[in-house]
Amino acid sequence: MxxxxxxxxxxxxxxxxxxxxxxxxxxxDVADGFIHFSTAAQVRETAAKHFSGQVDLLLVAIDAASLGDALKYEVSRGGALFPHLYGVLEVNTVKWVKPLLLGADGAHQFPPLEAE
Structure with a gap:
């Protein structure tokens, strides 16, 4: 899977x-030396914590297996393991890109996510 x-x-x-x-x-990402990602279980909290109220955002989905050994799961927020890519993300590895719109309540409205 x-x-x-x-x-x-x-x-x-x-x-x-x-x-x-x-x-x-x-x-x-550049400052930290890796590209920050979130799992399906983490991405809503990431949006609330780091992108609250922001518009013109996109949600990019990537199959983690396509990134190979450059992807590492490391301890971050609250002791959880977050995916970090030590390298660049080739656009052709992306599965989909969707708008991440703000709802009337000010929270981002997520499309259905894989692996929830």
């Missing part, structure tokens, strides 16, 4: 990645 992981990113940054064929990460 495939394990999907997710990246929340501003639409403009993702459009740049599509043009170049690779996503090198947001500023925090």
């Amino acid at each position: 495939s394990q999907f992981i997710y990246k929340i990113t501003p639409q403009a940054a993702w459009r740049e990645a599509e043009a170049s064929g690779r996503f090198t990460g947001a500023l925090i």
Whole structure:
């Protein structure tokens, strides 16, 4: 069974990645030396904690197995294991990209996620 992981990113940054064929990460990813991802169980909390109220976001889904040994699960927030990619994300490995819209309550509205 495939394990999907997710990246929340501003639409403009993702459009740049599509043009170049690779996503090198947001500023925090570059500073930390890896690209931060979340599992299906973690991504809603990630949105609330790091992207609250933001618009023009996209949710990017990736099959974790396609990333090979460059993907490591490491202890992060609250002791949970979060997926971190030590390398670039090749756009052709992405399964889907969907808008992450804000609902009337101010929370992001997620599409159905794989591996929930």
